Amino acid sequence: MIFSFFKKKKGKNIFTVGFYNLENLFDTNDDPNTLDDDFTPTGFKKWSMKRYKRKLYKLAKTISEIGDESTKNPPVILGIAEVENEKVIEDLISAEPLRDIDYGYVHYDSPDERGIDTALIYQKSNFEVLYSEPITLMIFEKDGRRDTTRDILYVKGKLNNEEVHVFVNHWPSRRDGQDETSSKRVKAAETIKEYMAKIDATVESPNYIVMGDFNDGPDSESIKSLMECDHLYNPMEKLLSPERGSANYKQTWMLFDQIMVSHNLLNYEKGTHSFAHANIFDEAFLTEFKGKFKGTPYRTYAGRKYIGGYSDHFPVYIQLKYNG
Known part of the structure; x- marks a missing residue:
């Protein structure tokens, strides 16, 4: 199901804005300052240059097709998560399916102990970066130690000459339990609101686009807290169902990957963008094609086992109509 405000039609006035968790896009080099040893040729995942290049190609192919059914154009803005450094972003946008697209990117190294960051890639012909910075997320464990998680990436720019404020997120995981870690994600929501x-x-009347892997669904405390600011509309909550989501855990669909927009992007005004529709990019080629996991994301690794897929998340996207 596509959630739409406008009748979908092909044309150059429709622009795709997406988000994609790339599932551990590491290079093959050992960074002594981060816990990336698993993703090296001698690490237990045997992360080789051949596997790295294969993943780059698959991710680039996916990105090139997000939303292109209606636009014939890859995303003008795409937030990405789980990238190790600038090099892997450069390698990604230089991979064959994307190399002819004039993509730029915004990236900062975050304090995450594994060395995974968020970033924003953008088509230079449609988006101009005016300002950017990493917003530090200050959260702490019960014993007072800081949890060095990913920063929130903030980018102020002009999309087809209209100013927008973009936040790219990868909020703290549920690894230590959903309830035990909920307060960390609530803190992330409060940080954005501040x-x-x-x-x-x-x-x-600023135009906000808040995207990311929030590690929480639309009905969670953290997302509800974020929506309390009255600025944002979340079209993604209409997409989650027992049969569909952006990630799957123990045969249950979740929609941790979301894109919210400010309410003024729902209005029609000449020279501005209006929200058109939202969707999950869950094409068949991105899914497991057989077995008990059929239809779920075709990931790169299942535990220690290399299976050679794309990512353990599907991309999500919205499309904006430019009112020329």
Whole structure:
């Protein structure tokens, strides 16, 4: 199901904005400052240059097709998560399916102990970066130690000459339990709201796009907290069902990957963008094709076992109509 405000039609006035968790896009080099040893040729996952290049090609192919059914054009903006460094982003946008697209990117190294970061790639012909910074997420364990998780990436830019404020997120995981870690994700929501309040003080009716792997679904405490600011509309909550989501855990679909937009992107005004529709990019080629996991994301690894897929998440995207 595609959730749509406008009748979908092909044309150059429709633009795709997406998000994709790339599932551990590491290079093959050992970084002594991070816990990346598993993703080296001698690590237990035997992460070789051949496997790395295969993954780059598959991810680039996927990105090139997100939303292209209606636009004939890959995303103008794409947030990405689980990238190790600038090199892997450069290798990704240089891979064959994307190398003819004039993509730029925004990336900062985060304090995550595994060395995985968020980033934003964008088509230079449609998006101009005006300002960017990493927003530090200060969260702590019960014993007072800081949990060095991913920063929130903030990018202020012009999309087809309209100013937008983009936040790319990869919130703390549920590895230690959903309830035990919930407060960390609530803190992430509060951090974004605080930053928005600063923008609101100087910008009239700012256009917000908040995207990411939130490690929480639309009905969770953290996402509800984020929506309390009254700025945002979440079209993704209409997409989750028992048969569909962006990731699957123990045969249960989840929609941790989401994109929210500010309410003024729902309005029609000449020279601006309007929200058109939202969807999960879960094409058949991205799924397991047989067995008990049939239809779920075709991932690169299942535990220690290399299976050579794409990612353990499907991309999600929205499309904006430019009102020329």
